[in-house]
Amino acid sequence: MIYLDNSATTKPYPEVIKSFQQVSESYFANPSSIHQFGGEAEKLLLKAKEQTAKILRVEPDEIIFTSGGTEGNNTAIKGIALEHQTRGKHIITSEIEHPSVLEACHALETLGFAVTYLPVNQNGLVSIADVKQAIRNDTILISIMHVNNELGSVQPIEEIGSIAKNNPKLFFHVDDVQGLGKLPLKLKNSGIDLCTMSGHKIHGLKGTGILYVNKRTKLFPLFHGGHQERNIRSGTENLPGAVAMAKALRLISDKQKNNNGEMTKLRDYLRTELEKIHGVVINTPENAAPHIINFSVPGLKPEVIIHMLGEQQIYISTKSACSSKLTDESRILAACALDKVRTTSALRVSLSYDSTRQEVTAFLQALKKAVDQLKEVME
Incomplete structure (x- = not known):
């Protein structure tokens, strides 16, 4: 998992x-x-x-x-x-x-x-x-x-x-x-x-x-x-x-004291690799907290991606767990005046000090495959 x-x-x-x-x-x-x-x-x-x-x-x-x-x-x-x-x-x-x-x-x-x-x-x-x-x-x-x-x-x-x-x-x-x-x-x-x-x-x-x-x-x-x-x-x-x-x-x-910025490095690696995936747009600002990356895949339903990853026992989320079962649009991203295509297709990855580069790499590969498959179906 x-x-x-x-x-x-x-x-x-x-x-x-x-x-x-x-x-x-x-x-x-x-x-x-x-x-x-x-x-x-x-x-x-x-x-x-x-x-x-x-x-x-x-x-x-x-x-x-x-x-x-x-x-x-x-x-x-x-x-x-x-x-x-x-x-x-x-x-x-x-x-x-x-x-x-x-x-x-x-x-x-x-x-x-x-x-x-x-x-x-x-x-x-x-x-x-x-x-x-x-x-x-x-x-x-x-x-x-x-x-x-x-x-x-x-x-x-x-x-x-x-x-x-x-x-x-x-x-x-x-x-x-x-x-x-x-x-x-x-x-x-x-x-x-x-x-x-x-x-x-x-x-x-x-x-x-x-x-x-x-x-x-x-x-x-x-x-x-x-x-x-x-x-x-x-x-x-x-x-x-x-x-x-x-x-x-x-x-x-x-x-926190002993991590020596490892979580930030892992977050930066995740961000760099996400930017390479065609169709992915990063929403999280550069100088954000070291454990959260929010991104959108405009045109694709985030719930579908969540379930495709979940079938491989890879778990991420659409938005805050407290509001993830409510409206499709992210209230937070809408408040940031982002386009509707981004506010309705947002996904969140959140790391812990136990997260590894191997896990992040496996997630990135699974995400790219899911995005490619979904785009093929839509074309």
Whole structure:
């Protein structure tokens, strides 16, 4: 099997599965219980927070363990909106955010909030000038993703963070689900108040994630109950999931440090070879994230190519897994003002640190053969 759909989900590392199982078997007490066994579970939870905080270079009490990216994004966006609505009801985001950000914003619009959706250029990037111009007296939140899940474009987060620092009345949230473990992102003293991360995108487990919440940032909780997790996320903590998330984060951080640009080299090889295939057009900009390549084969249905490759156990995707079963057109590519022939024929390859040149070569050969066959049938 050749798996090149790592932006949809990754194969969990064996060590992550092992840690989840060990904690589930040996530390199954409720961390809130006052007996010694509960105390042991609580200590393990604090240790997971400390390990996570050390890797992210933040404080342990700024780590909230979640069920993943969707919960993290909703908690951050709705939590800020509902808590600070007396100061203002204006939010800034971009047109190419993940559905969990856009739908949260749409829901807030029904509650009387105003949302500015920033446009992007052909490379899928927001303009710093547009960000500055969009800020109003009643703006309470900017939410911009680090790396786009379909295109791989990398937003100017550092610059937006500086803008946020100069506007202390507003908060800055970053969806780093696709950037985590591939591109560095400084959190402390960066202007970033909230940051969403997901376990299953970094060889962790589905149902695990992290929301970084700067300790000066107050949120209205989406879940009310036993006041766990700084009263931001009530409910009995998923201790095995938290430990597994901390383990996945440590392993991916080690891979990121020791990779020496191998993933970027593999991505560049993939890009160069794709450009040689007649009829293929690259959509991903040059200076994108090291693991994503988006391309179109105008005139051919992407689903047909996906299934032809799938029959050979080669797996890629059309677009974001969260929207791949919806309309044929890529919303992200349409926002980049690309032609309809490209926006309706897009495919995405997403690598991991375990992807090899042999796998990429085999994929390229299979793709070329599939494209040639389909074009013959059409002629």
